[in-house]
Amino acid sequence: MKNPTLLFACTGVDSAPWLAGLADEFPDLEVRLWPDLGDPAEIDYAFVWKPAAGIFEGLINLKLIFCLGAGVDALLKLDLLPPGIPLVRMVDPGLAIGMNEFVLMQVLHYHRRMHDYAALQREARWEPLDQKLPEDRVVGIMGLGNLGGTCAKTLASLGFDVRGWSRTPKQIEGVKSYEDLDLFLRDIEILVCLLPLTPDTVGIVDAALLAKLPKGAYLINVARGPHVVDDDLLAALGSGQIAGATLDVFHQEPLPASHPYWRHGSVIVVPHCSALTQPKTAVRTLVANLRRAIEGQTVENIVDIARGY
Ligand code: NDP
Ligand code: OXD
Secondary structure (H helix, E strand, O other): OOOOEEEEEEOOOOHHHHHHHHHHHOOOOEEEEOOOOOOHHHOOEEEEEOOOOOOOOOOOOOOEEEEOOOOOHHHHHHOOOOOOOOEEOOOOHHHHHHHHHHHHHHHHHHHOOHHHHHHHHHOOOOOOOOOOOHHHOEEEEEOOOHHHHHHHHHHHHOOOEEEEEOOOOOOEOOEEEEOOHHHHHOOOOEEEEOOOOOOOOOOOEOHHHHHHOOOOEEEEEOOOHHHEOHHHHHHHHHHOOEEEEEEOOOOOOOOOOOOHHHHOOOEEEOOOOOOOOOHHHHHHHHHHHHHHHHOOOOOOOEOOOOOOO
């Protein structure tokens, strides 16, 4: 019997640590590196990120597609997935650790008023500001899945008043779960977006949503750029409705040099790096799921294509 064969087709990703990790964790797996795929009929599985057009052509024995990232919006938009082949997204401890660190860092940044201190420093003003206890700081997380749920748990464990909004109710210790968006937004001082990008969530952070937050709230968007209507956020920053924003993701990436976010005094821009898929942990996640597939067990984290995540 032939060895299981995986096509590695991840654009812009250094394949070396992945290939080394796969060789260690699954020596019997044959890995083909796109575009040198050999006989397409021999490919059983594909591991992809920003794949080239036509990549799935001729893969007549393809059984599963694994995505290197947690978000599959770009892949679904390309409209090149062969019908009927399940798509598996990345749910991995390394990603959750990275996102947890980044969100915690930015929530603490706003909670401890570093944004205000930076403004005071620009004017050489020595002015200690009021400090709130975490229990008096309301942090809201849109999306309570693998990443949002992890961040919510961490913030709750530090004593923050954490509220979460998701499609279905969640039970996370110390976190108030909301399904009604308006009710959820009412008292949020720091809003974190960790939703998947779907037809239901594109443009969700618009003028109407921002106006429902208390004046002077902060936004942390670590999900996808198109969740935010940029002109509406810029207007809300201008009016003071939003006091500051941390943005990791953008409509166009890299963010064009001319974009007003780059030089906006109330915006922190980082280059889509809040959580990177780490080969060290993600190879083990991939291999565990590959083995489940090969042994005929249930594969975890299959995307509901109709729902978009
Ligand atoms: P999950 O699928 O685990 O969680 C998604 C959450 O969003 C779920 O709680 C889901 O609710 C909720 N949700 C989805 N649609 C709606 C809706 N219409 N209304 C209300 N709630 C909704 O995703 P992850 O936590 O793994 O990842 C979230 C996103 O983070 C990814 O899709 C990706 O875009 C982004 N990401 C960004 C990274 C970065 O570096 N910036 C890195 C990794 C991911 P329910 O549970 O009820 O279904
Ligand atoms: C992801 C990402 O979805 O890197 O994993 O954004």
